[in-house]
Amino acid sequence: MCHNCVAGSSSGASRRSFARFLAAGAGLTVLAACTPEAPVAEAPSSSAPIPTITSEYTTPSPAAVESTTAAAEPPAQVPVPPSAAASLPGQFSLTDPASPWVVVNKHRPLSPADYAPADLVQPSVQLAASGEAALLNSTTAAAAEAMFAAAAREGMVMVLASGYRSYGTQVVTYNGYVAARGQADADTASARPGYSEHQAGWAFDIADGGGVCGFQPCFADQPAAVWAKANGHRFGFVVRYPWMFHPVTGYYYEPWHLRYIGVEAATDMVGRGINTVEEYFGVEAAPGYP
Template sequence: MKLKKLVIPIVIGTLLVGCSTEQSTDNKGQTERQEEKAKETSSNKTKTENSKEVLLEKKYFNEVEEVDGQQVIKNVDNILILVNKESALLPEGYRPSDLVIPDVRFPYTVEPSIEKAYMKKEAAEALEKMFAAAEEEGIYLFAVSGFRSYERQKVLFDAQIEKQGGDEQLAAQVVAVPGTSEHQTGLTMDISSESAGFALEEDFADTPEGQWLAENAHKYGFILRYPKGKEDITGYTFEPWHFRYVGEEPANIMFENNWTLEEFFENATEI
C-alpha cells in the first residue's frame, strides 16, 4: 500500500510483516517448508490488511516536565494534546492565548464575560463549519460549554467533593480533577439541542442532533471523545455531547478505526 499523504504531518501506512524460510535440498522438507511459507504469507497478508500504523511527528506527543513533584504538560498548544486521568497535568494557570467566541447558537445570551462560550480560534472556526453543515440538513445544534479555566474546574471539583461527603475518589468519577479536563485546552465543546432540552445527558445520543454529530463530526475535525464501550480506555462514562477538536485528518483516522484519542496514540510511532 502506498503511503497516504495527509494534511498535517501524519502518515497512515501498512505494517510490513516479513517472513523467511531456510533452504534445503531435501524435496520433502522443501515442500513442507513451502506449504508453511504459503500459510505464513497468507497470515501476514491478513495482518498487513488489518493493521494500521500512524507515523506522527514528535511535536504531537505530550512533552512533560516535573513541577512540584507532578508531571506537567509543556507543549500545551499541541492540537493533539492528550489530556485524561492518567496523563500529565495541564499547567494551573494555562489559558489559550487565542480564545474566541464561535459564531454559533448558544442556549443562553452570550457575553464576553461568559468563559464557557470560548474556544481556541482553529477549533471555533471548525465548529462554525460543522454547525452550518448541520443546519443545511435541518439539524440545529447548540453550543453549551467550551473553555473552562483551572480555577473554574477547581470550584466544580471541590463542590463535587462536598457532595460526595468528602470522598475525592468518588468526586473524580463525576468531575475531572483540576488540570485533567479537556475543557481547559479550549479544544472541546459540549453540544446539545432543543430536542434534548439543552441538557448534557446520555439521551442526547438518541436525538437526531446527537446521531448527526456521531456520524459527521469527524468530517470537521471533531471526535466523540468519550464513546460508549470505551469507558475502560478513556476513564469516563459515555458522553454523547462532548466533542473534541483534533483536526480533520486525525479525526477521520480515529473515526475509520473506531479509535479513541488514547488508542490513536497507542498506534502512533514517533518520526
C-alpha cells in the same frame, strides 16, 4: 467494561438496553469529564457559572452498572496499542496543551496545570452558554462554525452548550464536589483541576437547542448527536468518550462531548474504526487517577 462493545449496530442495541435499565430506576452518577457541573456557592468573578442540569445522572449508580456487566469486564490492564497516527504526514505533540493532539485524561494532566489558551474566541454559532463557557480556542472555533453551518444546512439544530472551562472554575467546581461527597465520589463526577479537556479549548459539549436529553446518555439518539457522530470527522471532531470505553478513557459515555484533533486525524481514526483518542495516539488507558 465490555472494551470492544462499541462497534457497528451493536451500539444502538446497547444504548436501548441501557435506556431501559435507566427507566427501571437503578440509580447512576455518570463519570463526567465535561458535563456542566453542580452549582457552587462561589465561582470566580471572571467566569460565568457552568450551566447545570438539575436531573443530571440520578440513575443508575456505577456499582449497579458494574454488577450488570461484570461478565463483560476487560482485563484490568488495557494493553497500550501502537500509535495509528504515526502514519500521518503531519505530527503534533501529545503533551503540549496548544497542540490539537494533546491527550488529556486521568493519567495525563495539562502542563502547566493552570494553562489557558492565548487565542480564546467566541464562535459564531448558536449558543446555550455564556461567559467563558461560550469560548473555544480559535482553531476549534473555526471548525465548529463550519460544522454547525453544515448541520444547519441539513436541518439539524445544534447548539454549543459548554466550551472553555478555566482552571479556576474547575478548582471551585471540583472542591464543591469534594465538600459535598468526599474525594472518592467527586472523582466519579468531576475532572480534577488541570485534567479537563475543556481547559485547553479543544473540546466542547453540544445540545439540540430544546434541552432534550441534555447531558444524559439518551442524547445519543437525538438528531444532533447522531449527525455529529456520523459527520464530525469531516470537520476534525470525534466523540471523545464513546459508549462502553470508560476502562480506556476514564469516563462513561458522553455523546455530547466533541474533541477537535484535526480533519486528517479524525477521518483516519474513524476510517480505521478506532474508538478512543488513547488508542489512536498509542497512550495508556486511564480508567482512574494514579
